[in-house]
Amino acid sequence: EADIYQTPRYLVIGTGKKITLECSQTMGHDKMYWYQQDPGMELHLIHYSYGVNSTEKGDLSSESTVSRIRTEHFPLTLESARPSHTSQYLCASSDSGRETQYFGPGTRLLVL
Amino acid sequence: GENVEQHPSTLSVQEGDSAVIKCTYSDSASNYFPWYKQELGKGPQLIIDIRSNVGEKKDQRIAVTLNKTAKHFSLHITETQPEDSAVYFCAASKSSSASKIIFGSGTRLSIRP
Numbered sequence: 001e002a003d004i005y006q007t008p009r010y011l012v013i014g015t016g017k018k019i020t021l022e023c024s025q026t027m028g029h030d031k032m033y034w035y036q037q038d039p040g041m042e043l044h045l046i047h048y049s050y051g052v053n054s055t056e057k058g059d060l061s062s063e064s065t066v067s068r069i070r071t072e073h074f075p076l077t078l079e080s081a082r083p084s085h086t087s088q089y090l091c092a093s094s095d096s097g098r099e100t101q102y103f104g105p106g107t108r109l110l111v112l
Numbered sequence: 113g114e115n116v117e118q119h120p121s122t123l124s125v126q127e128g129d130s131a132v133i134k135c136t137y138s139d140s141a142s143n144y145f146p147w148y149k150q151e152l153g154k155g156p157q158l159i160i161d162i163r164s165n166v167g168e169k170k171d172q173r174i175a176v177t178l179n180k181t182a183k184h185f186s187l188h189i190t191e192t193q194p195e196d197s198a199v200y201f202c203a204a205s206k207s208s209s210a211s212k213i214i215f216g217s218g219t220r221l222s223i224r225p
Contacts, residue, residue, distance in 0.1 A: 040199045040220060042215070042217045043201065090155050090156070099146070099207065099211070101146075103155030103157065106154070106155050
């Protein structure tokens, strides 16, 4: 069982609000990732990090931003939420010496 | 760039029968191929993986085969059970500190009682 956590699990918020989705892992993994996924559908990589102070945009353009100040934390922020941001957001991590990614339980976001 | 195609997108099998999901990849340098299972309301979980130096790997009712020449790999589930119902994702990556995992588009497997 992987030790990767996401909070909140569910979030309903109004348009224009600023939100931060938290992701933390206790495995000491260097690499962390954020994916956007409509339930049961394809995984779209939106951000990734290979270590502290390293962040990169993924394959799918996203209006969100990320930071990596500490190895174990990789929060994702939306400055102004819109209904188009409604989706599930999955965080994952992996050890730089191994390719296997471990996923958190996800945050389901609904923007009204 | 690397591309992974997965088929079928949906699959329904009778309980007790076998299920097969197939994936093809484009980058011949790919050497690691994991399979993930995603149950409703949860994140994907690794169920089995295979590396390019192996042609087949089995874990109880689950097996994965790899054909490097054809650049395709498959997941086989035998004696399917209701708890096998989920979305399954294949993926491919290269052993590099800068490489990313490329996921297939997913297969929704339903087990009929």
